[in-house]
Amino acid sequence: MKFAVLVFPGSNCDIDCYKAVEEAIGEPVDYVWHTATDLSAYDCILVPGGFSYGDYLRCGAISRFAPVMNEVSKAAAEGKYILGICNGFQILTEAGLLPGALMRNTSMKFRCHDTALQVVNNQTPFTNDFDLNEEIVIPIAHGEGNYYCDEETLKQLQQNNQIVFKYKDNPNGSLADIAGICNERGNVVGMMPHPERAVNDLLGSADGKRMFTSILKAWRDTHGTASVR
Numbered sequence: 099m100k101f102a103v104l105v106f107p108g109s110n111c112d113i114d115c116y117k118a119v120e121e122a123i124g125e126p127v128d129y130v131w132h133t134a135t136d137l138s139a140y141d142c143i144l145v146p147g148g149f150s151y152g153d154y155l156r157c158g159a160i161s162r163f164a165p166v167m168n169e170v171s172k173a174a175a176e177g178k179y180i181l182g183i184c185n186g187f188q189i190l191t192e193a194g195l196l197p198g199a200l201m202r203n204t205s206m207k208f209r210c211h212d213t214a215l216q217v218v219n220n221q222t223p224f225t226n227d228f229d230l231n232e233e234i235v236i237p238i239a240h241g242e243g244n245y246y247c248d249e250e251t252l253k254q255l256q257q258n259n260q261i262v263f264k265y266k267d268n269p270n271g272s273l274a275d276i277a278g279i280c281n282e283r284g285n286v287v288g289m290m291p292h293p294e295r296a297v298n299d300l301l302g303s304a305d306g307k308r309m310f311t312s313i314l315k316a317w318r319d320t321h322g323t324a325s326v327r
């Protein structure tokens with residue numbers, strides 16, 4: 099299985115994502131620059147956190163026009179796995195690959211600390227290694243993580259089981275305590291917390307590691323390869 103970690107000017111969690119793939123599952127992974135026009139070699143695309151284009155206009159509003167984003171849309175339509183983390187989540191909502199938007203935290207402060215999350219959907223390719231309603235610990239680091247969508251969209255998210263993670267103690271004002279969502283098909287997930295920063299007990303939590311083992315398991319299940327090592 100092959101991973102791409104996208105890199106935009108201002109990304110700062112790309113190295114963490116790369117290392118997380120290496121350390122958690124040891125599968126091949128490449129950095130892919132935002133100008134790339136071919137992602138056909140990759141099975142999973144990680145859109146990392148950071149301050150792409152300096153967060154100018156709105157977080158993710160400029161990155162969504164990068165050439166590579168056409169390829170991300172194509173990969174999403176093909177059913178490939180796409181995971182947007184923090185700024186990556188913001189970029190995916192700006193690109194229309196996930197519904198809703200991320201607004202300023204209600205505190206108007208950048209929040210950087212561990213958060214307890216509840217896994218409310220363990221049926222996605224990114225969460226199959228968690229128990230339903232399991233409580234896990236993953237850190238956040240953002241100024242604009244306050245998830246918002248209109249009532250109709252929230253109803254759809256609930257009906258289609260598209261809410262993947264909820265905060266136990268809402269740190270940013272997110273609607274319905276939403277920390278992460280997926281598209282209807284489940285192959286595109288966006289989340290504000292950083293699983294790539296929680297892949298080893300030395301980092302304070304290894305709960306994020308199971309997102310990477312989940313991805314590999316899902317891929318091997320659909321590609322008929324032996325189970326995860």
Ligand SMILES: NC(=O)CC[C@H](N)C(=O)O
Nearest residue numbers: 147148184185240241242
């Ligand atoms: N860690 C991140 O990806 C931060 C995202 C964005 N720059 C924010 O502050 O909300």
